[in-house]
Amino acid sequence: xxxxxxxxxxxxxxxxxxxxxxxxxxxxxxxxxxxxxxxxxxxxxxxxxxxxxxxxxxxxxxxxxxxxxxxxxxxxxxxxxxxxxxxxxxxxxxxxxxxxxxxxxxxxxxxxxxxxxxxxxxxxxxxxxxxxxxxxxxxxxxxxxxxxxxxxxxxxxxxxxxxxxxxxxxxxxxxxxxxxxxxxxxxxxxxxxxxxxxxxxxxxxxxxxxxxxxxxxxxxxxxxxxxxxxxxxxxxxxxxxxxxxxxxxxxxxxxxxxxxxxxxxxxxxxxxxxxxxxxxxxxxxxxxxxxxxxxxxxxxxxxxxxxxxxxxxxxxxxxxxxxxxxxxxxxxxxxxxxxx
Amino acid sequence: xxxxxxxxxxxxxxxxxxxxxxxxxxxxxxxxxxxxxxxxxxxxxxxxxxxxxxxxxxxxxxxxxxxxxxxxxxxxxxxxxxxxxxxxxxxxxxxxxxxxxxxxxxxxxxxxxxxxxxxxxxxxxxxxxxxxxxxxxxxxxxxxxxxxxxxxxxxxxxxxxxxxxxxxxxxxxxxxxxxxxxxxxxxxxxxxxxxxxxxxxxxxxxxxxxxxxxxxxxxxxxxxxxxxxxxxxxxxxxxxxxxxxxxxxxxxxxxxxxxxxxxxxxxxxxxxxxxxxxxxxxxxxxxxxxxxxxxxxxxxxxxxxxxxxxxxxxxxxxxxxxxxxxxxxxxxxxxxxxxxxxxxxxxxxxxxxxxxxxxxxxxxxxxxxxxxxxxxxxxxx
Numbered sequence: 001x002x003x004x005x006x007x008x009x010x011x012x013x014x015x016x017x018x019x020x021x022x023x024x025x026x027x028x029x030x031x032x033x034x035x036x037x038x039x040x041x042x043x044x045x046x047x048x049x050x051x052x053x054x055x056x057x058x059x060x061x062x063x064x065x066x067x068x069x070x071x072x073x074x075x076x077x078x079x080x081x082x083x084x085x086x087x088x089x090x091x092x093x094x095x096x097x098x099x100x101x102x103x104x105x106x107x108x109x110x111x112x113x114x115x116x117x118x119x120x121x122x123x124x125x126x127x128x129x130x131x132x133x134x135x136x137x138x139x140x141x142x143x144x145x146x147x148x149x150x151x152x153x154x155x156x157x158x159x160x161x162x163x164x165x166x167x168x169x170x171x172x173x174x175x176x177x178x179x180x181x182x183x184x185x186x187x188x189x190x191x192x193x194x195x196x197x198x199x200x201x202x203x204x205x206x207x208x209x210x211x212x213x214x215x216x217x218x219x220x221x222x223x224x225x226x227x228x229x230x231x232x233x234x235x236x237x238x239x240x241x242x243x244x245x246x247x248x249x250x251x252x253x254x255x256x257x258x259x260x261x262x263x264x265x266x267x268x269x270x271x272x273x274x275x276x277x278x279x280x281x282x283x284x285x286x287x288x289x290x291x292x293x294x295x296x297x298x299x300x301x302x303x304x305x306x307x308x309x310x311x312x313x314x315x316x317x318x319x320x321x322x323x324x325x326x327x328x329x330x331x332x333x334x335x336x337x338x339x340x
Numbered sequence: 341x342x343x344x345x346x347x348x349x350x351x352x353x354x355x356x357x358x359x360x361x362x363x364x365x366x367x368x369x370x371x372x373x374x375x376x377x378x379x380x381x382x383x384x385x386x387x388x389x390x391x392x393x394x395x396x397x398x399x400x401x402x403x404x405x406x407x408x409x410x411x412x413x414x415x416x417x418x419x420x421x422x423x424x425x426x427x428x429x430x431x432x433x434x435x436x437x438x439x440x441x442x443x444x445x446x447x448x449x450x451x452x453x454x455x456x457x458x459x460x461x462x463x464x465x466x467x468x469x470x471x472x473x474x475x476x477x478x479x480x481x482x483x484x485x486x487x488x489x490x491x492x493x494x495x496x497x498x499x500x501x502x503x504x505x506x507x508x509x510x511x512x513x514x515x516x517x518x519x520x521x522x523x524x525x526x527x528x529x530x531x532x533x534x535x536x537x538x539x540x541x542x543x544x545x546x547x548x549x550x551x552x553x554x555x556x557x558x559x560x561x562x563x564x565x566x567x568x569x570x571x572x573x574x575x576x577x578x579x580x581x582x583x584x585x586x587x588x589x590x591x592x593x594x595x596x597x598x599x600x601x602x603x604x605x606x607x608x609x610x611x612x613x614x615x616x617x618x619x620x621x622x623x624x625x626x627x628x629x630x631x632x633x634x635x636x637x638x639x640x641x642x643x644x645x646x647x648x649x650x651x652x653x654x655x656x657x658x659x660x661x662x663x664x665x666x667x668x669x670x671x672x673x674x675x676x677x678x679x680x681x682x683x684x685x686x687x688x689x690x691x692x693x694x695x696x697x698x699x700x701x702x703x704x705x706x707x708x709x710x711x712x713x714x715x716x717x718x719x720x721x
Contacts, residue, residue: 264463321350322350322354322391322393322569323350323392324395324396325392326389326391329711
């Protein structure tokens, strides 16, 4: 073991031996990239099919606390980028991972993050093939920031896009909403809330492939991350020029998540998810898609939540159990807890 | 939250709605000649719109939205004073999230934070107390804000600071009381109010008797209400039944939470720490006698107004500044104007670019109209 220190020092970012040791021991030994050149050199048969396309996406991850019930920043960094590829119809293949590490960060924490990333990558069928580290002075960062860039392949003829959504299409989610956001709120410990909720953080590549197999004319899919389901639906409605009607009494929400939201005055539709997506499918395919989702553990709670309509284009509306309706808008800033 | 779901039962709600409609018909309430019921609390305003109760109730019911949103009733000058405090280099300014986006003349707290002020969002004044313990070299100021619901927790934090001798903790006190502005509204000859739905969480602390004057002196019914849809519908029905029977009484619909005489422990803490100000400025209502609380001399060391010579504690007296040009928050908040009748609604004033607090506070009437879409059809988007 060349790495002696317990914590990251500025030397680990200095370009010398300390940095090499950190990268080799903490990251490369775990990820086992195909080479240690500055670039990964990649080939896949899927790309040689005429009409196949490359998909490329990138996302940066910051979360406090870095470890929480049901996951950690490493798991989110893999799942988030895998999911961004998956909802575009791509089969996720490779990831690059870059770490901005604050001086003083425990090396044991970095090891746990790396192990978690590798575990998640294997489960999702992707490889972490290249990466980078930078060290910033204490106070200039917040523990560890992770950026992952993902590459995948889209099969010929597949073209998921919001514009394809038609009035009458059915909206389906793969499980209960808001678990991740509620977990993070509770884990911050500010409210002395103790809950048994765990983050929903999960890679959805396999689930999406199953959905596509069951419904080749799937219209569009979106992962409901920051801003929650409400933001994902608003983006889709605006891009498609359709209205969306949700039914409040069928929205899948855990009692604990409802409870956290009641106490803090938050709306669960805006809570972040890290393993939830919403798809729009032709009505005739709804049952097949539900069955395909439920065949995966991360789709066990799949259900229909509403549909696209010709009325109020660009607007998401929720029907309450009383027959009233209300607009489910884009979030302006972040959700702020209320006074009383 | 099974406790909440039974109060959201659509079947129970439909039965109440039918009963409300029948009562309206019997007393001759119509769209043109409606019964004006003021829900005082912003939490009630939001519940009404969230569940679409405004459109489900008989057209003979007109909800008038009251001044019960603590962020909304703060005059802009008070927000400016917060920003001024927060910008002092030695200060860590702690606030509920609600108040962050409310515009001041120069900036909101959110903008002040982005410009470098040390502003922390907390969930309770006890969090601010903890920040003060951990930062002995800094001055920690808690933005004490709200009606009788939040006043006890601020009082308890001041008592704790006094016990611990925590000299770097103070409260910028903006605590206000519900009965006084209601009296001011009832004294206004322009206001037409036939009955009230009273704020349940406030009565959890103060009980129901502080509202006796509404029935006794003004002859208006008031029903202290819970916050679930069937709570509200039942309370509206109780108000209507009083009107039908020619009664004017204080009734308690929220008896599962509200004791008649309030919470003695909270009331004792309030009495120990606070006294009434001679008057306090309200947005849209002006100075109202005895409507605000200040920290007693015994706890003066924890009073940010005295400590920093700001607001009512300023040596040269408080600066009174006008509200933003074209902002009708005052008229909306006192029920004189519907949010959608404000010429700025959805045009010069949106949640992204608010002119006044009512558009951004989680209990603001304009925010309710905007968020739940009661009026988006007529608003330019």
